[in-house]
Amino acid sequence: MDFEYSDDQRLLKDSIERFVQDNYAFDQRRKLVATEEGYSSDHWKLFAEQGWLGMTFPEEHGGLGLGPVETMIIMEAFGNGLVAEPYLPTVVLGAGAIRIGGSEAQKAEILPAVAEGKLKMALGFAERQSRYNLADVETKATRSDGGWTLDGMKGVVFGAPSADKFVVSARTYGGSRDPLGVTLFLVDKKAKGVRVRSYPTADGLRAGEVYLEGVSVGPADVVGAVDAGLPVLEQVIDNAIAAVCAEAVGAMKTSNDITLGYIKTREQFGQPIGKFQVLQHRMVDMFIAHEEAKSMAMMAAMRVDEPDAAERKKAISAAKVQIGKSGRYVGQQSIQLHGGIGMTDEYSIGHYFKRLTMIDRSFGDTDFHLKRFGEL
Amino acid sequence: MHLGSTVAEGAFRERVRAFIAAELPSVVAAKVLSGVELTRDEVVGWMRALSRQGWIAPAWPTDAGGPGWTVAEQVAFEEECYRAGAPTIVPFGVSMVGPVLLAFGDEAQKQRHLPGIVSSEVIWSQGYSEPNSGSDLASLATRAVREGGHYRVNGRKIWTTQAHWADWMFTLVRTDGTGKRQEGITVLLIDMKAPGVTVRPVPRFSGTSDFNEVILEDVLVPVAERVGEEGAGWTIAKYLLGHERVGTTGIGICAQALARLRRIACAMQAEGAPLIDEPAFRARLEALEVRFGAVRASLMRLAGGAAEREVGPEASLLKIRGTELQQDCLELLMEAGGYYAEPFIERALRAGWNEEPVGPADALALAPLYFDWRKASIYSGSNEIQKNIISKAVLGL
Numbered sequence: 001m002d003f004e005y006s007d008d009q010r011l012l013k014d015s016i017e018r019f020v021q022d023n024y025a026f027d028q029r030r031k032l033v034a035t036e037e038g039y040s041s042d043h044w045k046l047f048a049e050q051g052w053l054g055m056t057f058p059e060e061h062g063g064l065g066l067g068p069v070e071t072m073i074i075m076e077a078f079g080n081g082l083v084a085e086p087y088l089p090t091v092v093l094g095a096g097a098i099r100i101g102g103s104e105a106q107k108a109e110i111l112p113a114v115a116e117g118k119l120k121m122a123l124g125f126a127e128r129q130s131r132y133n134l135a136d137v138e139t140k141a142t143r144s145d146g147g148w149t150l151d152g153m154k155g156v157v158f159g160a161p162s163a164d165k166f167v168v169s170a171r172t173y174g175g176s177r178d179p180l181g182v183t184l185f186l187v188d189k190k191a192k193g194v195r196v197r198s199y200p201t202a203d204g205l206r207a208g209e210v211y212l213e214g215v216s217v218g219p220a221d222v223v224g225a226v227d228a229g230l231p232v233l234e235q236v237i238d239n240a241i242a243a244v245c246a247e248a249v250g251a252m253k254t255s256n257d258i259t260l261g262y263i264k265t266r267e268q269f270g271q272p273i274g275k276f277q278v279l280q281h282r283m284v285d286m287f288i289a290h291e292e293a294k295s296m297a298m299m300a301a302m303r304v305d306e307p308d309a310a311e312r313k314k315a316i317s318a319a320k321v322q323i324g325k326s327g328r329y330v331g332q333q334s335i336q337l338h339g340g341i342g343m344t345d346e347y348s349i350g351h352y353f354k355r356l357t358m359i360d361r362s363f364g365d366t367d368f369h370l371k372r373f374g375e376l
Numbered sequence: 377m378h379l380g381s382t383v384a385e386g387a388f389r390e391r392v393r394a395f396i397a398a399e400l401p402s403v404v405a406a407k408v409l410s411g412v413e414l415t416r417d418e419v420v421g422w423m424r425a426l427s428r429q430g431w432i433a434p435a436w437p438t439d440a441g442g443p444g445w446t447v448a449e450q451v452a453f454e455e456e457c458y459r460a461g462a463p464t465i466v467p468f469g470v471s472m473v474g475p476v477l478l479a480f481g482d483e484a485q486k487q488r489h490l491p492g493i494v495s496s497e498v499i500w501s502q503g504y505s506e507p508n509s510g511s512d513l514a515s516l517a518t519r520a521v522r523e524g525g526h527y528r529v530n531g532r533k534i535w536t537t538q539a540h541w542a543d544w545m546f547t548l549v550r551t552d553g554t555g556k557r558q559e560g561i562t563v564l565l566i567d568m569k570a571p572g573v574t575v576r577p578v579p580r581f582s583g584t585s586d587f588n589e590v591i592l593e594d595v596l597v598p599v600a601e602r603v604g605e606e607g608a609g610w611t612i613a614k615y616l617l618g619h620e621r622v623g624t625t626g627i628g629i630c631a632q633a634l635a636r637l638r639r640i641a642c643a644m645q646a647e648g649a650p651l652i653d654e655p656a657f658r659a660r661l662e663a664l665e666v667r668f669g670a671v672r673a674s675l676m677r678l679a680g681g682a683a684e685r686e687v688g689p690e691a692s693l694l695k696i697r698g699t700e701l702q703q704d705c706l707e708l709l710m711e712a713g714g715y716y717a718e719p720f721i722e723r724a725l726r727a728g729w730n731e732e733p734v735g736p737a738d739a740l741a742l743a744p745l746y747f748d749w750r751k752a753s754i755y756s757g758s759n760e761i762q763k764n765i766i767s768k769a770v771l772g773l
Binding site: 176199278342345 | 534743
């Protein structure tokens with residue numbers, strides 16, 4: 001197993017880190033997430049120009065044919081600056097579903113447009129009752145006129161406000177939570193019967209409730225096979241988990257750096273508070289937490305393409321559990337070591353804590369993944 | 377409380393519940409239980425109802441206006457209030473300034489200030505921390521210079537909770553910059569309407585904003601508003617912090633959070649069944665309930681009669697374990713929300729918002745509450761400082 005980056009990967013890492021440094025100083029980010037859209041179209045254009053949007057797509061569909069390690073590199077740097085552009089919803093989730101499960105025609109239609117920055121996507125996979133179970137789908141798809149009619153809703157769809165198209169899960173067969181009978185559909189946001197209620201999430205990003213009321217889609221809009229969408233969905237979500245693990249690692253690193261800088265300079269009792277052993281040991285535990293998370297995020301990136309689904313799931317769940325544990329510790333203790341200033345909105349550290357907390361909530365929390373790990 | 381005595385708690389709780397049912401507006405209770413911010417009038421309205429009933433200062437001696445409750449009754453009272461969604465009262469008057477005046481104030485000060493505290497006509501805040509004086513409180517630099525019958529005060533206080541609602545501020549100032557740092561500190565009671573007092577809000581990252589910065593520029597404070605002698609401030613501050621630490625145990629907050637947890641865990645679905653049936657979740661909830669019992673029992677054992685005597689270093693234990701429990705309850709509460717802990721509509725936390733909530737109404741504000749409560753292990757002397765106190769004062773290390 002090789003934990004070293006190739007030259008190309010190092011170049012990619014440098015250029016993304018430079019972008020974050022130049023564009024994501026804390027005050028710049030704060031202004032950006034306070035805007036109506038919550039991200040910058042100029043940044044998005046730059047992502048397209050740099051080839052970051054299509055990086056994991058096949059070369060024949062406007063991509064670079066790269067893989068999860070490159071996604072990890074991007075997401076880790078994004079985590080350093082809490083980048084707010086809808087990269088995860090568009091590239092990893094929405095277009096990820098097309099890349100992994102789509103037909104050649106769908107890939108040809110969707111992937112180049114995403115790579116060029118012209119099309120944004122989102123994936124609707126959760127519902128009010130579903131919690132973290134991807135098979136818990138009550139949104140119904142019924143056959144009509146050779147196509148399908150969708151009725152139901154998808155909850156907390158990340159990036160829904162900015163998306164032009166959605167991939168959503170719907171039930172075509174069986175009862176609630178039946179693993180068989182879940183089908184993925186491509187839905188245009190402008191289609192009749194689609195309604196989005198947009199809102200910010202606690203980490204300053206954007207999501208929405210997507211309501212589907214008698215939405216007609218054609219047979220060509222089925223992503224993957226009818227009734228057999230769950231394995232595709234699971235693979236997409238596992239890719240998203242690998243991606244947010246890397247993002248969390250980046251956020252933890254910056255959070256630790258800021259905190260370390262603070263305890264080296266903040267003086268109380270006539271010396272920097274970092275001279276107190278209790279805080280030194282705390283900081284060491286935070287350092288270790290980040291290192292453990294980084295190891296597991298790298299493992300996740302290396303194993304997410306594993307052909308054996310059970311092996312893949314086990315590795316991904318293990319990583320998610322570690323990231324949850326490390327992120328919680330680093331986030332909470334970063335605030336604690338700052339004291340009162342860490343609680344303020346105008347200081348950066350709380351915003352890292354919020355993103356780390358929301359990552360733990362997403363795609364299955366620690367309890368969920370511990371259970372999945374045990375059952376595999 | 378005598379060891380082994382049984383407390384006739386049931387009847388007492390009934391009396392408290394009946395009072396709450398009669399006096400607490402249901403709109404206010406609903407706001408509290410869903411995490412919506414209250415107005416000053418709503419909080420003070422509840423405080424005045426307690427005052428009329430003679431219940432505003434549960435721990436005070438009866439001759440000073442306390443109800444004469446046992447510690448078990450005080451705990452039961454706090455639990456009932458919080459479970460019903462009563463507002464958290466502004467604590468600085470009854471829990472801090474009052475006990476200090478009872479112990480250190482002169483007769484004129486007691487007559488001037490205690491009635492307003494007991495009636496909840498006057499709201500207090502406390503000016504302790506400064507930008508460069510947090511854990512190391514004795515380094516405070518706000519300067520008070522004696523000029524005839526007044527002190528001229530200049531400086532900056534920070535994290536002053538609810539200063540924007542306060543009529544008066546209990547303030548630590550430096551009257552002497554020479555000699556031992558602790559010996560140059562004095563307590564002044566400052567009228568917030570005095571010229572030169574500016575209050576500026578400091579929003580928290582959780583979206584809440586009852587933190588303030590209080591800027592004091594050439595504020596003239598009559599010498600009659602000095603509590604104790606010049607230089608006695610450190611002794612008084614320590615006495616006061618002891619009381620604050622008992623209060624920060626937050627047994628009521630924990631009781632409310634645990635009740636809310638059970639409610640939400642029964643309402644939220646996981647795998648087609650109530651979340652509370654998930655073994656891992658249930659085990660975590662029950663572990664918190666056991667910890668609640670331990671904190672509650674320690675509170676009753678260690679804090680009996682706190683208003684009448686100096687609270688010892690044991691109060692630090694209550695602050696540490698109480699705030700840890702509060703934070704862990706609120707963390708599990710947020711986790712119970714699943715994906716619906718993520719939507720964050722800031723306006724929904726403010727009064728007057730009446731749109732349809734996103735997701736279950738109960739999930740609103742779960743994440744902000746969890747975020748906001750990270751303050752509990754920092755305020756009133758960080759938990760690390762509390763451990764220093766136990767290590768030094770109790771264990772002699």
